[in-house]
Amino acid sequence: MRVLELDNVVGGYGDTQILHGVSMHVDAGEIVVIIGPNGAGKSTAMKAVFGLLKLTDGSVLLDGEAITNTPPEKVVRHGVCYVPQTGNIFPSLTVEENLEMGAYVRVDDFKPRLKEIYEMFPPLLEKRQQAAGTLSGGQRQMVAMGKALMLEPKILLLDEPTAGLSPKFRGEIFETVKKINRAGTPILMVEQNAKQALGIANRGYVLVDGKNRFEGTGKELLNDPEVAEMFLGGGKQSHKTGKA
Amino acid sequence: MAEFINFYLIPGLILGSIYALGAIGITMTFGILRFANFAHGETMTLGVYIAWSLVQLTGIKSLVPILLVLMPVSMMLTIMIVLLIDKAFYKPLRASPVIILVIASFGLMLMIRSVTQFSWGVQLKTILPGIQPRINLLDFLSFPLKHVFIVGGALLLMYAVHHVLTYTKIGKAMRAMSDSPELARLTGINTENVVMATWVMGAGLACAAGVFLAVDTQVDTMMGFKILLPMFAAAILGGVGKPYGAMAGGLVIGVAEELSSYHWIGDGPLLNPGYKQGIAFAIMIIILLWRPTGLFKGKSF
Amino acid sequence: MDPVLYGYMLYGISLLTVGGMYAILALGLNVQWGFTGLFNAGIAGFFGIGAYTAAILTTNPHASHVGGLQMPYIVSAITAMLVAGIIAFLVGKVCLKLRSDYLAIATIGIAEIFRLIVNNETWATNGPRGISQIPRPFEGLPEPINQVAFLGVVLLTLAGVYWLMEIARKSPWGRVMTAIRDNETSAKAAGKNVETFRMEGFVIGCMIMALAGALMAHYLKFVNPQTTDPLLATFIVFVMLVIGGSANNKGAILGAFLVWTLWSASEIVAPRLLEAIGMTDAGIRSAYVRIFLIGLLLQIFLQKNPQGLLPETRPSSPGKNGS
Known part of the structure; x- marks a missing residue:
């Protein structure tokens, strides 16, 4: 298809x-x-x-x-979700807030999806309350992708x-x-x-x-x-x- | 010691709280709409005159109902006016270069001021007439009761800002857009709603700050403009786009202004009080030279 | 001569004289905003620096303030420009590498600080009372010849500034300026030192503003802190340039004379209109109506016709024909 x-x-x-x-x-x-x-x-x-x-x-x-x-x-x-090459996270927001922003256009409950994303990217669960801008480059990419995936x-x-x-x-x-x-x-x-x-x-x-x-x-x-x-x-x- | 606290430190904290409230709006507009809003001081003045008119209209003369009833109503009216101003003057320029918006806001500064001066005249007025009760503590502390309400009100409003920005969807979206307007758009955040929320927050706080200032001093058509520079300085000191930075910056500037004329060395004031208004500018220049992103690592443009 | 006609003539002369000084200010702003894209919100400050420098240097010695050096006009004008240039350089050093808004904030700050200084340093500036008895060129001649002669000085200065600015605009320097304004990144990529060019534009603009300030001091024969009121000296100049056409020197001059004429005419018309509709305090209130309307005019131009009456024309470049 x-x-x-x-x-x-x-x-x-x-x-x-x-x-x-x-x-x-x-x-x-x-x-x-x-x-x-x-x-x-x-x-x-x-x-x-x-x-x-x-x-x-x-x-x-x-x-x-x-x-x-x-x-x-x-x-x-x-x-359609797009992850730009640079500037693809909100650095001063926490990891979890970034993921929540990814679900901004959703009107339904996104909590189950949040859980799935953390299962897909375990390092993010540990750092969920940390400002995304403080993460390593690889983890930032995870946040960026996770954020995009929040919309399924x-x-x-x-x-x-x-x-x-x-x-x-x-x-x-x-x-x-x-x-x-x-x-x-x-x-x-x-x-x-x-x-x-x-x-x-x-x-x-x-x-x-x-x-x-x-x-x-x-x-x-x-x-x-x-x-x-x-x-x-x-x-x-x-x-x-x-x-x- | 008592003199230092009663006449320099406490007034500094009062002024600082007022700057802090005003600077939140400046920094959020700077972060989210991307321009330095020169009309912010006049928004404050307008809010004060609305409050003054409500005081005359209702005949309420005591502080608590003024702050609890009339101030929220004035805040709401100020917000409505600012939203209309946005619709008429800023929205058509949304796609223009930032500096065009700065010029537009510069023009609006004078337009709003002329409306205020036209409607209410330029004579000094008072919101809270008469002699106000003072509080005496520990033998040496002495300050007007109204200062307790000003600081308490400012803290309450700052907590409200904190709550909105941390726990609500629109508040988080505001911080997100302040981080990166481009990514906010790609994420599907409704940027027009965020812009509106920014005006609501900025205008409401400006009105409150103005009313606090008017309760502490007087009502004057230039009062907003006079504290525009300290508010800009507070926003830059705290880091552009950083509301908590603006709060801290406001307090620092307010206290620094008052302490600058304390007789640190010898008998005379360290700085001629006539230059008090220059302190904010000096701090701003130093921070721009030393660390343009501000203490809280705001945007570096 | 018929006294009414004579009155009109004097009014016309003063309109042209002040309009000419505003045109010089607008040309100064045009270097900054029009060609370089810099927002100077403190025109009043640099204008005031020029006015006070001229006042201190050319007056007779007086107990109320420093100076009284009785210098020739040309020396005082050049000094005024130099002082403004140096201050502009220092402001530029701090702000020009940052985004344009910072310059706007810092320049309005400079204008305010300047006002604080002239208000507080009474020994130098006589504080709020200001400096009076500033000499004016040709004031010894009989009226109205002296007025016409001073108008001549203003118009000649204006013509000189215009001529220099046109040469600058058409020169390679001017082309680099507009290139930076339009696309900083590609100008940088082409190896241009953006900050240096901006600094040059900013300093030259401020020097021209100080020159206008010096002329104004001689014309009014008096300066005080009100001379540098941020409204008239800063805002109107912006309105003039935006309406006339930024990045067009002819537009700057046209806008200056046009807006100044409108502004002066409204000073006569507005109070009568307010009075006619039965408003109290019509005289005082009309000033606010005028400010509001001129602000509205600016907003309309920003939204509907940001290019102004005379849009920018690019100088034909010799290289262009080849490519």
Whole structure:
């Protein structure tokens, strides 16, 4: 079942067009990763879903219904949650207050959900009365994701959740993403650490210059020599240069 | 010692409580609506004149009913006026650069003041006429009874602010938006409601602070403007967007202003009392130089 | 000459003289707000610094205040600008790296502190009583030639400031200024030292304000703490610039003369209107009505026409044709 679909989306900020026709979709139960070079429009594509930039063409569909150019505060109410790369927690609020804010648009009792979130992120339970700004980078990401999950969203959008984290925390975050997904939430994620991200993804898209360049399952993209050369870097690239 | 406490420390604490109440509104507007509201002092003045009119209208002359009945009514009326002002003058500029809002508030400062001066004239008035009873304690402590009510009222209101910000959904949303308006929007927080709540809190407290000041001193059309700078200084000292910081900052500035003219060295006042109003400014400059985020780590813009 | 006509002529001269001084103030503010995006809420303070410096330097010796140095006008004008420039530099050092609101708060603070000083330091400023008998250029000439001659001084100064500001606006310096105002991040990225440019804009603006203050002291022949009343000296200048068109030097001048004319005319009309509808104290109350209306005018322009009557025009840049 198709949860989210971007159909040939065109748009940008002010006079600067960044997306020149991007199409992608996320099906129920999937983890989908967007990778690409800097300035390719990865984060912008995600923001397009969330109504953070003006789309001049194309459409965004949620469960088959158009939400194109819906402002963010309304997109949330449709059940889409977005975790920006930075500034994704309220630092002076406690961990629990952050999670409560995540449930702001809920009118029903969110206490059971709060319990589930603490079960998913045990370190947060210990620190629930602590100001979120005092936590470590990895724990802040947990707060940010937990806050988004409070809504039991139809889909979760993550913008570079591992940016700025040490390799150890990075692994933890990818594990968390898998855990969230196993619990039933489809995820669309932008990532710099393309290799690790594709490793946990069902499918991936490669964006270049605001357009789709490649797409395929995580494995396909990992094994595609062109993609590997362009974006995966690391071991494979040095392997290649070794050969030459 | 007795002189120090009765004539410097106690007046300082009274003034400090008044600054503290006023500075909460300044800091919340600064944190949530993102602009320095120059009209905040005039909101205070307007609230005082509304209270003064109610006193004349009802003929109530004693402190307790003024504070318990007339003050809440004036607070409500002030809040209504401020919400209308927001709708007419600030809301259309919500998407404008911050500095345009500052200019608008600067204009409103003069507009509100001209309405006050037009309606009530510029002659000094009193809310609480006559000689007020004093309390004498421990042989050397002596202060007017009204000071007990002012400090008590201020503490009660500060506790109410604390309660709203810590235990209510809208209060938490206010703190969240003060932390990050952008994330508040992405989270689905109804930012217009938060803005309204901010005006309600700021205007209500400004009116209360003004009434306390008027009970302690006199009613004057410039009273709000005269304490605008100390309130800004208190907000900056406490850290912009930090209500508890504003409370502490207000107390510090109030006490510092009064203590500045104590004869610490020799017989004369340390600072010419004519410069009392400059203390707040000096503290503000020092804090901006030394630690622009304030004592409580507010926003650094 | 017919005495009524003569009266009108003198009124016209004074309207133009004061309007011209406000135009200089508006040009000073335009460097700060229009081109650099800085909100100076303490125009009154810098204006007052200029007025008092000129007063102290040019008057005859007098027991009630310091100075009385009988300096030439040009020396006192330059000193007034220097003093204001130095104080502006110190304020800028503290505030310019912070967000714009802080500058607004600090400058209104400076204006208030200045008022405290002139009120309290009686030995220097004669306190609330102020300094009188300030000389005015050409006052020895017969009336109305002396008035016209002083108007000439004001208009020449205005023309000089305008000319310099136009050169500055079209220069690379001016272009960097507007670039910083419009997009600080990209200006920084282009390697511009934003703080230095802001400081230059702020200091130059304050110096121009002090120049206007010096002229005003000579014109009124008298200064006291009321001369730096934050309302007239600060607020009206903002209204003038916003209505005339910020970031446009012609707009600043147009706004100044227009608003000053409106303001002066309303001084005559408003009390009569209030009297006509049977209001008591019409004379005093009309002042508040005028302030309210001028504030309302500002709000309307901020909301409906923030560009003002003469919107900003970008100087054509030689590089632009190529790209």
